[in-house]
Amino acid sequence: KKLRIGMIPADGVGREVLPAAQRILEALGSRIPKPEFEHLDAGFEFFTRHGEALPQETVDAMQNDVDCALFGAVGSPTRKVTGYSSPIVALRKKLNLYANVRPVHSITGLDPRPVDLVIVRENTECLYIKQETLTTTEENGKEARATRLITERASKQIGRMAFRIALSRARAGHPAGLTIVHKSNVLSTTDGLFRESVLAAGKENPEWQDEGKIQVSEQIVDSMVYRLFREPEAFDVIVAPNLYGDILSDAAAAMVGSLGLVASVNAGDTFVMGEPVHGTAPDIAGLGIVNPIAAIRSAALMLHHLGYTGPAQDIERAVVEELREGIKTRDLGGKASTEEVVAAIEKRL
Amino acid sequence: KKLRIGMIPADGVGREVLPAAQRILEALGSRIPKPEFEHLDAGFEFFTRHGEALPQETVDAMQNDVDCALFGAVGSPTRKVTGYSSPIVALRKKLNLYANVRPVHSITGLDPRPVDLVIVRENTECLYIKQETLTTTEENGKEARATRLITERASKQIGRMAFRIALSRARAGHPAGLTIVHKSNVLSTTDGLFRESVLAAGKENPEWQDEGKIQVSEQIVDSMVYRLFREPEAFDVIVAPNLYGDILSDAAAAMVGSLGLVASVNAGDTFVMGEPVHGTAPDIAGLGIVNPIAAIRSAALMLHHLGYTGPAQDIERAVVEELREGIKTRDLGGKASTEEVVAAIEKRL
Ligand SMILES: CC(C)[C@H](C(=O)O)[C@@H](O)C(=O)O
Ligand SMILES: CC(C)[C@H](C(=O)O)[C@@H](O)C(=O)O
Numbered sequence: 001k002k003l004r005i006g007m008i009p010a011d012g013v014g015r016e017v018l019p020a021a022q023r024i025l026e027a028l029g030s031r032i033p034k035p036e037f038e039h040l041d042a043g044f045e046f047f048t049r050h051g052e053a054l055p056q057e058t059v060d061a062m063q064n065d066v067d068c069a070l071f072g073a074v075g076s077p078t079r080k081v082t083g084y085s086s087p088i089v090a091l092r093k094k095l096n097l098y099a100n101v102r103p104v105h106s107i108t109g110l111d112p113r114p115v116d117l118v119i120v121r122e123n124t125e126c127l128y129i130k131q132e133t134l135t136t137t138e139e140n141g142k143e144a145r146a147t148r149l150i151t152e153r154a155s156k157q158i159g160r161m162a163f164r165i166a167l168s169r170a171r172a173g174h175p176a177g178l179t180i181v182h183k184s185n186v187l188s189t190t191d192g193l194f195r196e197s198v199l200a201a202g203k204e205n206p207e208w209q210d211e212g213k214i215q216v217s218e219q220i221v222d223s224m225v226y227r228l229f230r231e232p233e234a235f236d237v238i239v240a241p242n243l244y245g246d247i248l249s250d251a252a253a254a255m256v257g258s259l260g261l262v263a264s265v266n267a268g269d270t271f272v273m274g275e276p277v278h279g280t281a282p283d284i285a286g287l288g289i290v291n292p293i294a295a296i297r298s299a300a301l302m303l304h305h306l307g308y309t310g311p312a313q314d315i316e317r318a319v320v321e322e323l324r325e326g327i328k329t330r331d332l333g334g335k336a337s338t339e340e341v342v343a344a345i346e347k348r349l
Numbered sequence: 350k351k352l353r354i355g356m357i358p359a360d361g362v363g364r365e366v367l368p369a370a371q372r373i374l375e376a377l378g379s380r381i382p383k384p385e386f387e388h389l390d391a392g393f394e395f396f397t398r399h400g401e402a403l404p405q406e407t408v409d410a411m412q413n414d415v416d417c418a419l420f421g422a423v424g425s426p427t428r429k430v431t432g433y434s435s436p437i438v439a440l441r442k443k444l445n446l447y448a449n450v451r452p453v454h455s456i457t458g459l460d461p462r463p464v465d466l467v468i469v470r471e472n473t474e475c476l477y478i479k480q481e482t483l484t485t486t487e488e489n490g491k492e493a494r495a496t497r498l499i500t501e502r503a504s505k506q507i508g509r510m511a512f513r514i515a516l517s518r519a520r521a522g523h524p525a526g527l528t529i530v531h532k533s534n535v536l537s538t539t540d541g542l543f544r545e546s547v548l549a550a551g552k553e554n555p556e557w558q559d560e561g562k563i564q565v566s567e568q569i570v571d572s573m574v575y576r577l578f579r580e581p582e583a584f585d586v587i588v589a590p591n592l593y594g595d596i597l598s599d600a601a602a603a604m605v606g607s608l609g610l611v612a613s614v615n616a617g618d619t620f621v622m623g624e625p626v627h628g629t630a631p632d633i634a635g636l637g638i639v640n641p642i643a644a645i646r647s648a649a650l651m652l653h654h655l656g657y658t659g660p661a662q663d664i665e666r667a668v669v670e671e672l673r674e675g676i677k678t679r680d681l682g683g684k685a686s687t688e689e690v691v692a693a694i695e696k697r698l
């Protein structure tokens with residue numbers, strides 16, 4: 001048996017962190033089926049050369065040839081570039097990777113405050129459907145509109161995922177709570193539907209309803225960001241529509257050592273794709289100094305979602321040990337190179 | 350000459366902080382024209398009794414009878430309540446108070462990190478136009494959609510306000526910078542237009558263009574939240590579309606003592622309304638322990654916008670002195686009552 005892994009480094013430091021993750025997966029030896037890596041193209045740089053950011057071959061390979069995938073990072077032009085559209089947003093939608101799961105936790109003794117939470121972000125709709133129009137009027141000059149879509153189906157789906165994660169954390173001894181984030185005081189229809197659907201999903205499974213097992217609460221998104229910084233320890237599982245989830249995961253990442261430590265998976269019912277939360281970091285790309293830990297942890301999360309929980313824990317343990325030992329790339333205020341970090345984690349496996 | 354001030358306490362602690370602000374304005378004596386306060390109704394509680402959250406008389410009075418206004422806080426039902434719509438959102442739009450200006454600064458010796466920034470939030474469009482629809486489909490069950498509107502006119506208008514503020518801060522010796530916040534990597538049309546319009550506004554006035562005077566930069570909203578927590582001292586004036594500005598102002602507030610200290614004005618070309626950034630705080634409403642400083646500072650900001658900069662500075666100076674002296678309401682970890690804080694600030698005027 002083999003484990004076929006699609007590798008989409010895309011842009012910038014994505015090309016350095018994916019090879020790092022690959023080495024760690026290889027270092028697991030017989031603990032997982034022999035990994036086979038398939039390079040797949042995508043990204044802004046690819047777009048500038050070939051006129052498309054996500055070639056059909058990549059989508060086909062993801063659907064037919066591989067068991068799972070790792071994504072690096074994608075460059076974002078700030079100016080509108082005709083014909084360009086973010087390949088990561090497209091991939092999430094095309095493969096129906098409806099959940100973006102982002103665990104953020106501090107390391108005792110290293111981080112100033114205890115944080116141990118999981119952001120469960122809806123990954124396919126909200127403003128990310130990218131339905132935008134542009135017109136011109138006498139009064140306003142250019143008028144741009146975007147549609148924000150929230151459906152009962154997708155909101156329930158992400159709700160179920162959040163309740164499942166909350167329950168498994170409860171079983172692992174976490175003080176289990178689920179916080180639903182929305183802005184229904186302004187967006188009573190769209191965010192009202194999100195809120196209502198997540199609550200309805202929670203009623204589907206008797207285990208989730210067990211009194212006291214999962215404490216469900218809500219936060220308005222602006223207040224959530226405030227409280228996340230004031231008392232991050234008060235939160236466990238946070239479920240949010242796409243854009244709020246995007247913002248909240250960066251907010252949560254700011255509470256721990258660095259964005260360079262935070263992993264995620266894009267998960268659907270039949271496919272999972274790991275992805276570090278950080279971007280392409282153009283200022284340090286190519287210098288061999290990027291922190292590979294977010295990508296390494298994303299590989300571990302991916303294994304976890306595939307059911308290889310033992311090897312996933314082995315990686316996480318090795319990472320935490322090494323961080324406790326004091327290894328630090330530039331983002332953590334140190335001088336270690338990408339290579340040094342990978343080698344050190346490899347050695348601990 | 351008189352200064353006629355509309356007072357809209359609305360809900361919860363709004364009813365305690367507005368009287369506090371009134372006393373401070375009265376304590377200014379002859380430094381400002383004699384203030385005359387007119388109570389105006391609005392809010393969720395008013396809605397439950399009268400079936401409307403913002404009576405037409407309030408809007409009429411704002412347009413005809415008063416020179417400026419102070420708003421307290423408004424209760425937010427999380428569930429959809431038929432017929433209810435947030436009166437603060439409606440007021441901003443009806444009076445074309447297109448700018449929400451929120452200064453956030455730390456107090457040397459009290460706050461752990463230096464913060465001194467102003468959030469300039471567009472206040473009339475984005476998702477706040479509340480155009481929402483609800484349908485049902487076979488595939489998705491309920492489908493809710495909201496429209497996000499960004500116009501060239503409103504974006505330029507807020508851009509000009511941001512450049513004016515940045516320039517006046519530059520003249521006061523701040524390291525002047527203007528950061529445009531958007532998410533144009535996903536919303537290339539709407540956020541692309543916002544970005545482009547703010548940049549275009551900056552070209553209208555030769556003073557704003559002077560090389561090196563105002564350093565213009567950009568941040569993607571998620572990354573902005575991350576950086577705001579990692580290096581708040583790196584930011585000066587931040588201009589953002591409505592919803593991002595809403596979230597960012599809570600994020601910035603988390604960097605200083607408490608949300609109970611952060612003031613704002615809703616400003617248009619002919620009217621200004623002060624408003625503390627905090628909410629109704631139902632858990633402490635009516636107990637006489639809410640922090641009145643956000644409302645008091647909002648009154649000062651209002652005076653500043655009306656051109657009474659001297660008395661505005663007097664209030665701010667009195668507030669900072671009293672905070673340095675160590676007075677603390679519950680939100681700051683202390684035990685002082687609302688009355689004690691007001692009396693202490695009054696005495697310093
Ligand atoms: C690159 C960008 C399109 C993406 C997003 O907004 O989802 C990123 O910020 C993320 O969080 O994965
Ligand atoms: C109460 C709510 C409608 C309001 C907003 O979202 O604008 C509040 O959060 C604010 O920031 O003034």
